[in-house]
Amino acid sequence: MAKKEFKRPDGRKPDELRPMQAKVGVVPNADGSALFSFGDTIAIAAVYGPKKMHPQHQQDPEKGTLRCNYSMLSFSVDDRIRPGPNRRSTEISKITEWALEPSLLIKRYPNMVIDVHINIIQANASTRCAGINAAAMALAHAGIPMKNIVSSVSIGKLDKSLVVDLDKDEEDWEEGEGSTDIPITMTPNGEITHIQLDGRITKEQLKEVIELARKSTKKVYEVQKKALKESVKL
Amino acid sequence: METTKITGKRIKEYLEKGKRFDGRKPEEFREISVETDVSNKAEGSARVKIGKTEVIVGVKLNVTEPYPDSPDKGNLMVTSELLPLSSGRFEYGPPRFPAIELGRLIDRAIRESKFIQLEKLCIKEGEKVWGVFIDIYSINDEGNLIDAAALGAVIALKTARLPKYDEKNEKIVYGELTDKKVPVSEEIPVVITTHKIGKGIIVDPTIEEEDVSEARITIGGSVEGSLFSIQKGNSKEITAEEMNKILDISEKTRKKVFSSIEKYLK
Numbered sequence: 001m002a003k004k005e006f007k008r009p010d011g012r013k014p015d016e017l018r019p020m021q022a023k024v025g026v027v028p029n030a031d032g033s034a035l036f037s038f039g040d041t042i043a044i045a046a047v048y049g050p051k052k053m054h055p056q057h058q059q060d061p062e063k064g065t066l067r068c069n070y071s072m073l074s075f076s077v078d079d080r081i082r083p084g085p086n087r088r089s090t091e092i093s094k095i096t097e098w099a100l101e102p103s104l105l106i107k108r109y110p111n112m113v114i115d116v117h118i119n120i121i122q123a124n125a126s127t128r129c130a131g132i133n134a135a136a137m138a139l140a141h142a143g144i145p146m147k148n149i150v151s152s153v154s155i156g157k158l159d160k161s162l163v164v165d166l167d168k169d170e171e172d173w174e175e176g177e178g179s180t181d182i183p184i185t186m187t188p189n190g191e192i193t194h195i196q197l198d199g200r201i202t203k204e205q206l207k208e209v210i211e212l213a214r215k216s217t218k219k220v221y222e223v224q225k226k227a228l229k230e231s232v233k234l
Numbered sequence: 235m236e237t238t239k240i241t242g243k244r245i246k247e248y249l250e251k252g253k254r255f256d257g258r259k260p261e262e263f264r265e266i267s268v269e270t271d272v273s274n275k276a277e278g279s280a281r282v283k284i285g286k287t288e289v290i291v292g293v294k295l296n297v298t299e300p301y302p303d304s305p306d307k308g309n310l311m312v313t314s315e316l317l318p319l320s321s322g323r324f325e326y327g328p329p330r331f332p333a334i335e336l337g338r339l340i341d342r343a344i345r346e347s348k349f350i351q352l353e354k355l356c357i358k359e360g361e362k363v364w365g366v367f368i369d370i371y372s373i374n375d376e377g378n379l380i381d382a383a384a385l386g387a388v389i390a391l392k393t394a395r396l397p398k399y400d401e402k403n404e405k406i407v408y409g410e411l412t413d414k415k416v417p418v419s420e421e422i423p424v425v426i427t428t429h430k431i432g433k434g435i436i437v438d439p440t441i442e443e444e445d446v447s448e449a450r451i452t453i454g455g456s457v458e459g460s461l462f463s464i465q466k467g468n469s470k471e472i473t474a475e476e477m478n479k480i481l482d483i484s485e486k487t488r489k490k491v492f493s494s495i496e497k498y499l500k
Contacts, residue, residue, distance in 0.1 A: 079302070087334050094331055101469035182464070191471035195451075197464035198346050203481050206461060210474050 006161040009169040015212065017153065017165040017219060022133070022227035024141040032142025034227070036134035038165055040124035045134035047142040050112040064109030068096040070131050072120040092128045093118075099132050099152065099185040099194035105145040114144060125168045126154045129183050132194070137224050141231065149228075150193050151220035152185040155209045157201055162209060164216045182206075184213040188221050236323065237445035245446050249434030256440065261483055263438045263491060266385070268498045270393045277411065278394025280498075282386040284438060286376040288320075291368060291386030293394040293416070297357065297406055298365040308355025308363045312341035314370035314383060321375040321441075339380055339425070339465060340370065340387050343454030346462040347423035350391065354417040357399075364396065366416065377440040380452055381491070384425035389498050391416055422499060423462055424492050426484040427452045430472060435480060437487045451477075453484045457492045 006014070018039030027033035030046035037043065053059040070092040074083050085093075096118065106114070116138065118131040129152035136149045156166035159176030166181055173179035180199025186192055192210070201209070245255065252260060264285030273279045276292035301309060314337040316324045344350060355364035368390065370383045398410040429439050429447040436443060444450075448470035454463035466472070472480070 087338060090331060090334050091338055094335070095465075098467060098469050102471040187471060191473050192466065192477055193471045195464055195466045195477075197461065198342055200346065200460045200462055202459055203461065203485060206464075206481065207478060210477060214474070 006158070008158075008163060010167065012163075014161060014163045015216065017216065018167065020220065020223045022137060022223045024137055024227055024231040030138070030142070032138045032140070032144070034134045034137035034141055036130050036137060036224070038126050038130050039167060040122055041120070041126050041130045042122045043118060043120050043127060043130035043134040045116060045118045045131065045138040047114060047116050047135075047138045047144070049114040049142075050109040050144070051115075053111055053113040058113075059111040061110050062107070064106040064112045064114060066097050066101050066104065066106060066114050066116065068093045068100070068116045068118065068135065070096055070118045070120075070128065072123060072127065076120050076123040092131070095128065095194060095196065096132055096135060099150060100135055100139065102191070102193045103136070103146050103148050103150050103187060104139065105147065108145060114139070125166050125171045126183070128152070129154050129185070132185055133220060133224060137228060140228055148187050148189070149221065149224055150185050150187055151217040151224060152183065152194065153213060153216045153220055154181060154183040155213050155216070156181055157199065157205065157209070162205070162212055164212065182209050182213075184210070184217070186213060186217040188218070190214045237442045241442060242446035245443060246432035246434070249432055249436070252434075254436070255442065260434055260436045261487065263487060266491065266494050268385070268389055268495055270389060270498060275408075276390075277397060278390045278392070278416065280386045280389040280393065281373075282382045282389065284378055284382045285440075286374055287378055287382050288373040289379060289382045289386050290371045290373055291383065291390040293390045294367045294369070295394070295397060295406075295416070296365045296367070297362055297399060297404070300356070300360065300363040304352070305360040306356045307352040308350070309365040310341070310345060310350060310352060310368070311365065312344065312368045312370070312387070313337045314340070314372075316372045316375070316379075320372040323375070324372075335467075336370065336380060336383060339452055339454075339463070340368070340384050342463040343384055343423045343425050344368070344387060344391075347419075347421065347454065347456065347460070349388065349418055349421070349423050351417040351419060366391075375441060377442075377444050378427060378438050380427045381425055381438065384423070384454065385491070385495055388422055388424075389495065391418055392499050421456045421458055421460070422492065423454050423456060424488045425452060425454045425463075426487045426491065428480045428484050428487075430470065430476065430480075435476070435483060437483065451480050451484070453481070455485070455488055457489050
């Protein structure tokens, strides 16, 4: 059966990410900071710490604590978001902690906390992925000892076709089988530290998605690595 | 974490030999029991027990304005409360992360599977639609509240009927249920949560097993073979091979769990 040529709304190739931008040191006050963008989606992250955990009863004598806070600025989307935490941002904050923690040597900081603040300045889908990428870079920039850096990307299934790095038009895709959104975070070795899925897919297709994510996160990784290297004067 | 390190170590040692504290095999589910219509004020309700774990799920309906982004569809809202009555670990106060996540996990499995035919719950486009509230309460937490809550939600929905709506006075006559059921589709979303602990992969964890879980994968899917929602939890990575294994285990478990509750879905 001849497959009809699938066209993405913005004309990208299926495995093409939006132009990425990565920069470290965007918040001079912080111990580490970074900006990461996928096209119009812009995230900034700042790291404060490791510092003594407050309140004291939350101290963990066995390992340090990674505390992430994801938040979208009120004007980052069409309909203003009420400032402050909501159920979605609470969940993404925790997901981000889980996505980042496997790469950190956090055992070295008992009773300490590493605060990571992530803000979405401008949103056009894939904000959690951009946030995780910025946060991973900010942690490296802060000099937190880590095994490697994680990279995140959203894989989408629009009708039957797999695409990389969904934008808002694609997220709202309604033709055929509609849109399935699968944000994934991986280490450079292809280990999964985060996966979510919303939509409809088969087991076999999901295996393809993971393979595609492995290739795509590598591209993100190169961008992150380059920005970090450029920030260091040799 | 309330399970001691030494217990955690023992759990892992046992799992390496394919054994668990309660004598189950790694891929063995505890017995599921279901009761419907547990609260007569709710439009639909169910009690689900998995071993000693117990949840109650109730469905309430109201007539309300649609959300601006779906003017021709009913509203769906899933919330959960982890009652202090159900475990010494839970306290009163605003919902913490586990309660928020539980609600969202169930919300996404139901929403993404399109189990509720929300387009049939529109009364007047842009003005009036039915709102479906699914509220989950833990009664006893002995592990795996997620899977129990999802079963409860689906069964409660399946039993739910619309209350009478007085068009003239724009008021719902609660207590007078009509014959009209909440429109649901044939394809049932079933949520299965798998945990990686040491070298073992298990389903249906006890509370101790949840405490020492290194990676948690929650998958909502149907026996027809579609997956609707996935979420990884906990802070250890998994390899692509492990993910594939988890997909297979969860598919098998989904079929088993479905067949044990099928009779309540008629």
